[in-house]
Amino acid sequence: MIKFGIIGFGYMGHKHEIKIAQTKGMELVGICDIDESRMNDSSTPGVIKYTDADRLLENDEIDTVLIVVENHKHREMVEKAARAGKNIICEKPVALSVKEFDEMVQICKECEVDFTIHHQRRYDKDYRTMKTVYDKNLLGNIYTIQSMLYGINGNMHDWHVYKKYGGGMLYDWGVHLIDQILWMVQSKVESVYAQVRNVINFEVDDYFKIDIKFQNNIHAEIELGTYFLEDKENWFEHHWFIGGDKGSAYSDGFFPKGKIVKTSRLLTNVPGKTTMTFAGPTRSFGHIDKDILLTEELPVADTEQIDFFENYRDAREGQTEFIIKIPEIRRVMQILEAVWKSSEKNEVIKFDGGL
Ligand SMILES: NC(=O)c1ccc[n+]([C@@H]2O[C@H](COP(=O)([O-])OP(=O)(O)OC[C@H]3O[C@@H](n4cnc5c(N)ncnc54)[C@H](O)[C@@H]3O)[C@@H](O)[C@H]2O)c1
Incomplete structure (x- = not known):
């Protein structure tokens, strides 16, 4: 069972809560938002609510965190989570620069935690x-x-x-x-x-x-x-x-x-035939015989976006690889x-x- 904490319970944090509930082998243990009111409508019975990410990261039951805060905070939050020994799924854009991304990857490597990015599209x-x-x-x-x-x-x-x-x-x-x-x-x-x-x-x-x-x-x-x-x-x-x-x-x-759409006959070299259009006469862009x-x-x-979570679970169980690989995302950056x-x-x- 992968036991999750979500840091940042805004628009996307709520979507992750639903996906975790829908995926076998996953459980949501804690959620965190500095704006307490955003957690009022959590749909997970018994979920622990935090207003300080450090407190959520101290919970030993949580082994994996989803980082779903605004983009400029990803770097800082990934470092905190890695140093607390949590595996990490970070929202996109993972970082604001290649340099920031490299630092995050290095920290996760040093802390020996799994790190991937939510590129569910x-x-x-x-x-x-x-x-x-x-x-x-x-x-x-x-x-x-x-x-x-x-x-x-x-x-x-x-x-x-x-x-x-x-x-x-x-x-x-x-x-x-x-x-x-x-x-x-x-x-x-x-x-x-x-x-x-x-x-x-x-x-x-x-x-x-x-x-x-x-x-x-x-x-x-x-x-x-x-x-x-x-x-x-x-x-x-x-x-x-x-x-x-x-x-x-x-x-x-x-x-x-x-x-x-394909053609049964390539019109690469044919005698010009004029068609009248609203734009005037044309040979290149005229009608072609329908049967061609x-x-x-x-x-x-x-496929569905939730497949990202199934892949994540299967990869954590060693049955497959994470679909989103670090060098691929570095190339995007x-x-x-x-x-x-x-x-x-x-x-x-x-x-x-x-x-
Ligand atoms: N993969 C996707 O399709 C997709 C779609 C939408 C958003 N996102 C990403 O998700 C992230 C969040 O976007 P959003 O639209 O949910 O934003 P949002 O503003 O709705 O939610 C962010 C939440 O993080 C909270 N927060 C900020 N700092 C915090 C901290 N230190 N500790 C705890 N909580 C904190 C805010 O109070 C807010 O509720 C962004 O990185 C965004 O790019 C991804």
Whole structure:
């Protein structure tokens, strides 16, 4: 039985409480928040409530802690927990820099505690579906992967709008989206080019576009905007497009709605045929005969975010490895630093020998 303590019982702390209750072999012993009122609605019978993390860490029954405080406190809290001999799952972004992350890893190593990060979006259904398309090589040689996430209301909230707390969308969704792409492509990164902007927020980034060029010649593009005003009903969707020389795949929404699309006849060298469109006559972008297009269903993945907790339990029991590995997250942090540098200098950041 893994006996947990949760430090930081805000929005995400509550979500972890539910996941622990739903996962066999786990029990929540204690929760801690400096704001006592946030623990009033805990749903775990008999859970011990603390307002000081040091007191929770003194409880010998707790062998594992989830660190779910604001981003700028992760470094300090991971050190405290490691020195108290607790195994650690830290929320993302694990750290605010590669340097901070390296220090945390070193401390956990010295204290001989397990350390992993809650990058549960590796289990998102839409992502895993597109990863299956990629892994099974269903589209031939892939040349582009696009991952796009847009919010229409510019809704950045609470401490996320302040730099000193580790706010901004790169630390929020950016680390998930970068991690998903790196874990999908599994090739060294040759270069990064990025635009990071403050569209309506004064302090922190609320828009970014990142180009990642991999050594295997795949080019990935990640775009996130919190302020894409459109009067659509489905306002929060993760969109994917993967293009290969044998077909394309697209998906919209966290429950993937999309298709694999192929053609029965490649139109690489055909006599020009003019179609009239609203934009005027066109030959390259005109209609094609319907019977040329072949569509296939996406191989919708059977994954849920709670699988992160099952993996954690199984890894602790020695049956498998942690899905989230320290070197992988270090690489995410390195890409993040390259993103800022590229945007500040308006330069392509190249990695000699690949990253
Ligand atoms: N993996 C994900 O999908 C995901 C989603 C949301 C948030 N998060 C991460 O979870 C973390 C928390 O985010 P949130 O949205 O829950 O924030 P939140 O503000 O709702 O909760 C943070 C809580 O930590 C408490 N806290 C601060 N300092 C403390 C201390 N020293 N001891 C005990 N409690 C303390 C605060 O009082 C607050 O209740 C962040 O790192 C965030 O990036 C991850």
